[in-house]
Every structure is written in C-alpha cells, then in structure tokens.
Amino acid sequence: MQTKVQEIRTAALEACSRASTVQELNQARVKFLGKKGELTLILRSMGQLPSEERPLFGKLVNEVRDELEQAIQGREQELAAAEEQERLLGESIDITLPGRRVARGTLHPVTQIINEAKSIFMEMGYEIVEGPEVEWDYYNFEALNIPPDHPARDMQDTFFITEELLLRSQTSPVQIHTMEKQQPPIRILAPGKVYRADSDVTHSPMFHQIEGLVVDKGITFADLKGTLQLFAERMFGPETKIRLRPSYFPFTEPSAEVDVSCIICKGTGCRVCSETGWLEILGAGMVDPRVLIKVGYDPEEVTGFAFGVGVERMAMLKYGINDIRLLFENDVRFLEQFTS
Numbered sequence: 001m002q003t004k005v006q007e008i009r010t011a012a013l014e015a016c017s018r019a020s021t022v023q024e025l026n027q028a029r030v031k032f033l034g035k036k037g038e039l040t041l042i043l044r045s046m047g048q049l050p051s052e053e054r055p056l057f058g059k060l061v062n063e064v065r066d067e068l069e070q071a072i073q074g075r076e077q078e079l080a081a082a083e084e085q086e087r088l089l090g091e092s093i094d095i096t097l098p099g100r101r102v103a104r105g106t107l108h109p110v111t112q113i114i115n116e117a118k119s120i121f122m123e124m125g126y127e128i129v130e131g132p133e134v135e136w137d138y139y140n141f142e143a144l145n146i147p148p149d150h151p152a153r154d155m156q157d158t159f160f161i162t163e164e165l166l167l168r169s170q171t172s173p174v175q176i177h178t179m180e181k182q183q184p185p186i187r188i189l190a191p192g193k194v195y196r197a198d199s200d201v202t203h204s205p206m207f208h209q210i211e212g213l214v215v216d217k218g219i220t221f222a223d224l225k226g227t228l229q230l231f232a233e234r235m236f237g238p239e240t241k242i243r244l245r246p247s248y249f250p251f252t253e254p255s256a257e258v259d260v261s262c263i264i265c266k267g268t269g270c271r272v273c274s275e276t277g278w279l280e281i282l283g284a285g286m287v288d289p290r291v292l293i294k295v296g297y298d299p300e301e302v303t304g305f306a307f308g309v310g311v312e313r314m315a316m317l318k319y320g321i322n323d324i325r326l327l328f329e330n331d332v333r334f335l336e337q338f339t340s
Contacts, residue, residue: 008038009064016071022079029072039065106339109315110208110327114191117210117311120234124227126189126212131174133193137164139173143294144251157197159205167195172251175213175306179295184302185216191311204324208311215287215297215304221254224284224305232260232281236318239266243278252285252306263317279317282309 012032019025032038039061107115118128140158141147159167174190191210198205214223225244232240240263244256259280262273269275284307289299312324319338321327326334 012068013071016075025076109338110311113311113315120231121189126187129174129178129188129190130192131177133168135168135173139176140168143176144172145288145290146250159195169196170194171209171211187214209308211308213306215302217302219303221286228258236260236263249283249285251288251291253288255285258282258284282307
C-alpha cells in the first residue's frame with residue numbers, strides 16, 4: 001500500500017504541474033484530496049493493515065497529503081498571478097491617447113427661459129409664487145370675471161375633470177389665491193404648467209406660462225409699460241422695443257397685446273415677423289375692479305396690473321424654433337444645441 005501511496009503522490013504532483021488554469025487545478029485537488037479522492041480512499045482502507053503497520057502508514061499518507069496541498073496552493077498562486085497579468089494586459093490603457101470628453105447634460109430651453117425670467121423679476125422685487133395644477137372652476141374662471149355663461153370660456157379649450165374641477169388653463173388662479181391670503185402691496189410672479197386641448201406646430205396641450213401681478217396704491221398703466229419694457233430688454237437684448245395694442249381680456253381693463261421688435265431683423269421686417277418688424281409675446285392690462293372686489297380689495301384704494309407670457313413662445317422667438325413640438329420630443333440632437 002505504501003507503493004500505491006507513492007504512485008498517487010507522483011500522479012498528483014504531475015497533474016498539479018500540468019494544470020494550466022485554476023479550474024483544472026481544482027479538478028486535480030478533488031480527484032486526489034477530495035472526500036472521495038484517491039488519497040482519502042486509501043487512507044480509509046488503513047484498517048486492513050496489521051496494527052503495528054498502521055502508524056507508519058498513517059504518517060506517510062499525512063506527509064503526502066501535506067506535500068500535495070502545498071504544491072496545489074503554490075501552483076494556484078502561480079496560475080492566479082498569470083491570469084491576473086493576462087487580464088491586466090488585456091485591459092491596458094494607452095496613456096498617449098487623447099482624453100475622452102464626458103458628455104454633460106444641460107437645462108432644457110424652457111427651464112432656461114423660466115430661470116432667466118425669474119431672475120429678471122426677482123431683481124425688480126417680485127416674489128415667486130406657485131399654485132395647484134388641478135384647480136377649481138371658481139379660481140380658474142369665476143374669480144377672474146369669467147362666469148359660466150361668459151363667451152371668453154370658448155377662447156380656452158379646457159380639460160374638465162368634473163363640473164367643478166379642471167386642469168388649470170392659465171396660471172392666473174395663483175393671483176387670486178395670493179390676493180385672498182394677503183393685503184396689498186403685492187408683487188408676485190407665477191410660473192407653471194397649464195393645459196388646453198390644443199395641439200399643432202404652435203400649440204401644445206401642456207405648456208408653461210409666467211404671469212405677473214402688482215397691486216398697490218397708485219399703480220398706473222405707465223408702471224406696467226415700464227416693467228414690460230425693462231423685461232423685454234433684459235430677455236431679448238438692450239435694443240429691443242415694445243409696443244402695446246388694444247385688446248380684450250376678461251380680468252383686465254384696459255387690456256393690451258404686447259409686441260417686441262423682431263429679434264431676427266431688428267424691426268426692419270422679415271419672414272419671421274411677416275414683414276411687420278414686430279412679434280407678439282404676451283398679454284397684459286390693468287386688473288379689472290371686479291376682480292379686486294372678488295378678493296375683498298377696494299378698487300378705490302388700490303389698483304394693479306397683470307401680465308402673462310407663454311414660456312414656449314419666448315423660447316421659440318429667442319432661439320429661432322419653428323415648431324413647438326420640438327421642445328417636448330426629447331430629441332438629444334435638438335437639446336444639445338442649448339448646452340451652456
């Protein structure tokens with residue numbers, strides 16, 4: 001049996017040196033040293049030997065086992081080091097290659113316009129106020145001087161949830177909420193999403209508005225014009241001019257459509273402005289006294305002005321975008337143009 005042990009030793013050492021991978025080495029370990037391995041089985045047969053030969057035979061088997069375990073451990077380290085070296089060579093980096101620029105995201109053009117408008121008006125002392133996008137009919141219409149039978153409701157294709165609840169069609173309800181909560185003076189800017197059942201190259205069922213409201217003693221139309229002139233200059237450039245054309249809004253009186261001199265042709269006339277030299281950007285006017293009365297203000301004591309502008313409209317004008325849907329399609333090729 002001692003001869004058999006030596007044969008197993010020789011075969012195991014040969015298999016260990018012949019193994020070219022850690023997996024092959026593990027197979028050799030199991031074959032010779034495992035629970036059913038050749039050396040383990042021969043050790044179990046030691047009971048067949050005479051009692052006086054067992055100690056010597058057991059010592060021999062244990063010495064061979066220790067020798068094989070050390071050989072396998074050493075070979076395993078060699079193979080692991082070789083595999084690691086091979087992996088490192090395969091993953092080597094050529095430090096002479098130019099660096100790869102990491103792609104950076106940027107703010108959406110609509111967000112950029114909102115942030116810029118906020119900054120402009122905050123410097124003028126305005127407070128930023130937000131409100132719910134699901135609104136009561138009262139705040140979206142009635143409190144703004146648009147009763148249920150008013151024809152102005154036809155101007156807005158509204159998403160109604162129930163007879164009394166709707167997706168707000170304008171951010172004007174924020175003005176009503178604010179005036180109900182506090183007394184003048186008020187100077188707020190209300191940016192946010194609004195919803196109307198309309199969709200084409202210049203309209204989206206969801207878009208963004210920015211509305212402003214100022215209420216105090218002695219507020220005049222001249223204050224409104226001066227505010228809008230400063231806003232236009234800061235948003236579109238110092239050469240920008242504005243003009244006001246008479247218009248109608250149920251919640252302001254008098255009301256006006258506000259145009260800016262075309263930012264493309266600088267007012268000389270081009271295809272973008274239909275050769276007029278002007279581009280419409282917002283609506284504005286003095287707060288109707290009936291709106292002030294609704295919130296508990298005395299129109300004999302205070303006056304105010306309000307204005308509203310579509311953010312997507314400003315983005316299209318400022319960046320020369322000809323289809324509003326481009327702002328919502330999330331095309332990376334389009335959005336990359338606005339990286340700051």
